[in-house]
Amino acid sequence: MAIGTLQDAFIDELRDSYDSEKQLIKALKKMAKAAKDDDLRNAFETHLEETQGQVERLEQVFGLLDEKVKGKHCDGIAGIIEEGSSVMEEDFDDATMNACLIASGQRAEHYEMAAYGTLVAWARVLGHDDAADLLQQTLDEEKAADQKLSALAEGGINDDAAGPGTNDDDEMSEDEPPARSKPTKVATPRKSNGAPARTARARS
Ligand code: FE
Numbered sequence: 001m002a003i004g005t006l007q008d009a010f011i012d013e014l015r016d017s018y019d020s021e022k023q024l025i026k027a028l029k030k031m032a033k034a035a036k037d038d039d040l041r042n043a044f045e046t047h048l049e050e051t052q053g054q055v056e057r058l059e060q061v062f063g064l065l066d067e068k069v070k071g072k073h074c075d076g077i078a079g080i081i082e083e084g085s086s087v088m089e090e091d092f093d094d095a096t097m098n099a100c101l102i103a104s105g106q107r108a109e110h111y112e113m114a115a116y117g118t119l120v121a122w123a124r125v126l127g128h129d130d131a132a133d134l135l136q137q138t139l140d141e142e143k144a145a146d147q148k149l150s151a152l153a154e155g156g157i158n159d160d161a162a163g164p165g166t167n168d169d170d171e172m173s174e175d176e177p178p179a180r181s182k183p184t185k186v187a188t189p190r191k192s193n194g195a196p197a198r199t200a201r202a203r204s
């Protein structure tokens with residue numbers, strides 16, 4: 001007979017996130033080192049500090065629930081980090097590497113947002129309101145980190161990676177009559193809630 005409860009699943013997920021944050025501390029250090037842009041490095045370093053706080057916050061949550069502070073290997077974030085490290089080994093130019101680091105970082109943030117969204121909801125439904133408040137603080141930090149990365153991507157890093165002449169309407173081919181310029185791409189309306197960083201931005 002099955003006897004596991006949502007409370008058990010909740011503790012399991014907390015342990016998964018605890019391990020995930022610890023894996024991310026190592027990964028964020030590497031990503032900060034690999035960044036070729038001061039603002040991007042700064043974003044990773046800032047989120048690294050926040051992540052150390054998130055580990056402590058989870059320790060507080062275990063304390064509130066009278067549970068042992070313990071991690072349980074998170075396969076999901078391990079896979080995301082693994083993909084990120086293979087990208088870091090590629091021989092990309094600096095601007096492309098920055099765009100790729102953002103892409104990897106956002107995969108991690110979205111994974112965490114999913115995990116903490118569930119943890120907050122389960123904490124509430126199980127009546128652990130103090131724990132829910134702490135977990136919500138972390139969820140807010142993950143969302144802000146994701147938005148920061150979108151802002152950096154859309155604020156120039158993607159354009160730099162695309163290179164000069166890309167997405168411009170002033171190129172001329174010698175074989176074609178210069179009468180008409182290429183139609184300008186219509187910019188996709190941007191959502192403010194974590195729109196994908198790779199959305200192309202039409203230049204003005
Ligand atoms: Fe985190």
Ligand code: ZN
Binds near residue numbers: 016017020075077
């Ligand atoms: Zn996990």
Ligand code: FE
Binds near residue numbers: 024109112142
């Ligand atoms: Fe995070």
